[in-house]
Amino acid sequence: MSEPKYRALRNRLVDAPGSVGERFRTARWLRFRAYFPDIDECEVVDLGGTADTWLRAPVRPRRLHLVNIDPHPAGLPDWISTEVADVTDPAVTAALGSFDLVYSNSTIEHVGGHSQRLRFAAAITTLAPRHWVQTPYRYFPVEPHFLAPGFQFLPLAARARLVRHWPLTHSRPDGPEEGLRAVVGIELLTRTEMRYLFPDSTLLSERVLGVTKSLLAVRGKGGSAHDRGLT
Template structure:
């Protein structure tokens, strides 16, 4: 494993890492919001089978919708589709579910208009939702684990990401560096409230600072 991946793994991916502890606490909040999760049909926008296979809770069924292909050996309670839910015709074809789950996806869909379409798809697909996204004003940018990274000009981000040791996958040239950063737009509290006006907004905090925001419309 490359040195930068090993270093990043200590913070984010390894058992006992900070990232793993945050995910465990997030699952507990999720279960509190949706106590009947075992009986619910879930559509996960942007999620992966691995996340649900490692989860401490298992819904009745999970349908994954992503732009990337899913594994061919999914268990019977997980299905997958390769689709873009900002396309209204795609949403119509997906049917309806009990709950929409989306973790760290809305900041990748591409601009405010696309985020509005994404939020509209969530409202269309299910009466309940859990939509989590990193908070723009947390001092450490979560995708690259770099302090203040999100406030730099794009050109500076594209240059830094080619050398920063905690990058998940280091770009090999300037164009790849720009591709790595240009599609990420972290959201503010005001924008989340605008996109999900009828939802409760939960703040995940670290040392008193908001790390991520989750728009929740839970069980009545």
């Protein structure tokens, strides 16, 4: 299969409207709304998210503040504000103020080591009394960033080499240094670490065919986990 065909396959699996990934994201939004039925009235801070995610979402908070280390697009609607910052810096967290809810999706595995994850978790619990923190589960058979079976269990050097040739990666690195940079900053989490980082939260699972795909640390009001189908 040629590289354009592999890219088209990844798009059908993960990125395109109607893809498997899109269906999972839609189901997650519906669960999110079930857990936070007052989301329309909330001021939300999204740590690590993008405007596009929320503009395509079937839910909308009253106010949304996006915090990311990457630049944000211009021309966003007035209910979205943005900031380029790193909340693992306690000074940044202190300057942000307070919100009704912290939302973070597939970010905590990228912040850079256990100490940084501790700071990230501290920012989450400081910024709002409620939160929704999702991360891919380390022991799901397919690594979600590269769509490669067992990829996360390989030695770092092997991952850095493989990512330069694996056809389903989002963007293939050009050389050894770029390959290493693509993989070194991703550390998938286990249940034990998520419980350690969020001891006062409810830890929920998202499952595919009975196998846990993602973990959710949730704190806030809503129906029971059993009622929402999230256990």
